[in-house]
Amino acid sequence: MNNDADSQNEKAANKMVTQNIGKEAILGVDEPLLLDCGAKLTNFTQAYQTYGKLNADKTNAILVCHALSGDQFAGDINPISGKPGWWHLVIGSGKILDTDRYFIICANILGGCMGSTGPKEINPDTGEYWGLQFPGITISDMVRAQALLLDALGIDKLFCVIGGSMGGMQVLEWAVAFPDRVFAAVPIATAPHHSAQNIAFHEVGRQAIMADQDWKSGDYLKEDCYPQRGLAIARMIAHITYLSEPALQNKFGRRLQDREAITFGFDADFQVESYLRYQGSTFVERFDANSYLYITRAMDYFDLAERHGNGILAEAFRGVRTRFCIISFTSDWLYQTAESRAVVKALNAVAANVSFAEIGSDKGHDAFLLEEPEFWKVLTGFLEGAADKYGLTKK
Amino acid sequence: MTTKLKKLNLRVDLQLIAKMVEPGSRALDVGCGDGALLDYLNQEKKVDGRGIELSSDGVNACVSSGLSVIQGDADQDLDDYPDQAFDYVILGQTLQATREPHNVLQNLVRIGKRAIVSFPNFGYWRVRAGLMFIGKMPQTKTLSYNWYDTPNIHFCTITDFIILCGSLGITIENGIALDRVGRTREIGRAGMRFANLRGEQAIFLLKKS
Numbered sequence: 001m002n003n004d005a006d007s008q009n010e011k012a013a014n015k016m017v018t019q020n021i022g023k024e025a026i027l028g029v030d031e032p033l034l035l036d037c038g039a040k041l042t043n044f045t046q047a048y049q050t051y052g053k054l055n056a057d058k059t060n061a062i063l064v065c066h067a068l069s070g071d072q073f074a075g076d077i078n079p080i081s082g083k084p085g086w087w088h089l090v091i092g093s094g095k096i097l098d099t100d101r102y103f104i105i106c107a108n109i110l111g112g113c114m115g116s117t118g119p120k121e122i123n124p125d126t127g128e129y130w131g132l133q134f135p136g137i138t139i140s141d142m143v144r145a146q147a148l149l150l151d152a153l154g155i156d157k158l159f160c161v162i163g164g165s166m167g168g169m170q171v172l173e174w175a176v177a178f179p180d181r182v183f184a185a186v187p188i189a190t191a192p193h194h195s196a197q198n199i200a201f202h203e204v205g206r207q208a209i210m211a212d213q214d215w216k217s218g219d220y221l222k223e224d225c226y227p228q229r230g231l232a233i234a235r236m237i238a239h240i241t242y243l244s245e246p247a248l249q250n251k252f253g254r255r256l257q258d259r260e261a262i263t264f265g266f267d268a269d270f271q272v273e274s275y276l277r278y279q280g281s282t283f284v285e286r287f288d289a290n291s292y293l294y295i296t297r298a299m300d301y302f303d304l305a306e307r308h309g310n311g312i313l314a315e316a317f318r319g320v321r322t323r324f325c326i327i328s329f330t331s332d333w334l335y336q337t338a339e340s341r342a343v344v345k346a347l348n349a350v351a352a353n354v355s356f357a358e359i360g361s362d363k364g365h366d367a368f369l370l371e372e373p374e375f376w377k378v379l380t381g382f383l384e385g386a387a388d389k390y391g392l393t394k395k
Numbered sequence: 396m397t398t399k400l401k402k403l404n405l406r407v408d409l410q411l412i413a414k415m416v417e418p419g420s421r422a423l424d425v426g427c428g429d430g431a432l433l434d435y436l437n438q439e440k441k442v443d444g445r446g447i448e449l450s451s452d453g454v455n456a457c458v459s460s461g462l463s464v465i466q467g468d469a470d471q472d473l474d475d476y477p478d479q480a481f482d483y484v485i486l487g488q489t490l491q492a493t494r495e496p497h498n499v500l501q502n503l504v505r506i507g508k509r510a511i512v513s514f515p516n517f518g519y520w521r522v523r524a525g526l527m528f529i530g531k532m533p534q535t536k537t538l539s540y541n542w543y544d545t546p547n548i549h550f551c552t553i554t555d556f557i558i559l560c561g562s563l564g565i566t567i568e569n570g571i572a573l574d575r576v577g578r579t580r581e582i583g584r585a586g587m588r589f590a591n592l593r594g595e596q597a598i599f600l601l602k603k604s
Contacts, residue, residue: 323463325458326465344465344467345472345475348465348472348475348476349475349476349477350477351476351477351480351481353443353445353463354445354463354465355457355458355462355463355464355465356454356464356465356466356467357451357454357455357458357466358451358454358466359455360451374455377455377459378455378458378459380459381458381459381460381461382458382459382461384461385460385461385462385463386461388461
């Protein structure tokens with residue numbers, strides 16, 4: 001067999017795999033989804049994955065909301081990367097989000113690049129890639145798209161909505177926008193709005209992408225190229241914000257990468273440089289650059305108080321009936337404890353049912369994805385208590 | 396009138412507090428520690444309970460056992476709550492550790508239709524005798540710290556407390572003095588001096604006048 005045939009077979013195989021990943025729902029069929037920017041989406045795709053079984057009463061559903069660079073493959077093995085799902089430590093049989101007990105749903109966000117309608121997909125009206133023609137989206141748009149997915153699945157009320165970082169923003173939006181559909185909410189390592197510093201970091205990431213010549217004003221897919229340098233730099237910057245100074249220090253210190261001495265050049269002399277380069281290069285293999293622009297923008301625009309409370313956070317929460325468990329991490333400087341505390345204060349002001357724990361950790365923002373026994377204990381306890389109150393029987 | 400309390404797993408003063416709480420009510424326990432009282436109220440009286448606790452160990456233990464508890468403190472975080480949000484706001488053995496007990500008390504009766512407050516009584520005879528005969532800052536079962544490392548910065552006697560409530564416009568609906576072996580005595584007008592001498596700690600049911 002010659003090499004060309006080989007690579008063609010491989011391409012065909014890849015296509016088959018990517019068509020056969022997870023589940024998808026076509027939504028906005030009868031009625032379009034009206035986006036915050038004013039655009040309407042009809043017949044859009046919501047890719048999602050489920051773990052466990054929905055019970056007869058449809059009361060055991062937990063919606064897991066993923067973060068900026070996450071996807072619907074939260075548990076088990078991610079069929080695309082072949083690696084464990086991003087929250088496999090938490091989701092699974094006998095784990096905290098026990099798939100023997102709960103029905104776990106995780107949807108690729110609107111605007112994402114893992115099957116849901118987004119800039120990487122084809123615009124059915126034009127037959128071309130959406131690219132920058134894709135309408136601007138918000139966290140609220142993502143949540144309303146997820147609500148349509150639940151309608152399609154016949155689930156009226158979620159036992160719990162849970163997520164970290166941008167996932168936590170969706171959790172907050174869910175509880176406020178759909179108070180009747182959420183019994184318990186766990187926003188982790190998140191904030192009620194994006195701070196100036198967070199917007200600033202995102203802006204640097206976006207500039208890196210847009211400065212890449214291969215970005216082609218967003219038309220790179222049409223022109224068959226890819227702004228991988230720009231996207232990699234964006235990821236490298238963001239990755240620093242997900243860690244903490246002590247975590248970086250412990251992991252790398254000033255150790256050199258595969259060399260005895262500094263080289264007086266600009267290759268990766270230090271291990272930390274090599275690590276970041278690796279993070280950047282693996283990210284571009286799985287993520288769409290335009291998607292990155294759209295999603296970071298949605299996070300920047302997120303402001304729960306502005307949207308639902310005329311600028312007053314407590315007003316946004318007035319009338320919520322959800323039980324909240326707010327969790328933050330001591331070394332998270334991207335979404336600091338003070339931001340979580342602001343949510344707690346606002347919830348107290350309307351006498352909502354809220355628990356709040358700050359977990360001591362040196363792992364930075366990413367702590368919610370990693371092994372953190374104290375965090376897991378709190379999460380387990382909260383879910384047990386909530387399940388008991390919701391009348392979910394023990395497995 | 397004295398009654399001897401039967402031994403439950405709950406601390407005696409917490410048992411007395413629990414007795415004052417109506418079943419099925421909403422309660423906020425300020426300084427809830429490991430959540431023992433909240434847990435008891437939840438289990439035995441179907442109370443919709445919330446807690447505030449200063450130590451993160453306490454908070455995490457509470458949330459881990461399914462209780463709704465936030466990390467915070469009585470001086471700073473009570474201002475956030477709306478008026479009359481709870482049937483009861485409980486402050487057990489914490490008043491003496493607050494920076495501004497008078498403001499805390501006012502917040503308690505504002506947030507709760509009723510407040511339940513317990514504190515160690517500095518008028519207890521052993522405390523007085525300790526100062527009088529040994530000349531050292533007193534250490535008892537409920538006041539077990541050294542003077543230099545104690546979190547208890549605002550001690551008062553039962554009499555002091557009653558006077559403060561009067562000046563803050565707080566009505567005392569019920570007062571109980573608890574002695575060293577768990578005997579209780581109602582604090583009435585007549586028996587106040589005696590209660591102030593015999594009570595190692597006191598528990599009061601309060602409301603805004």
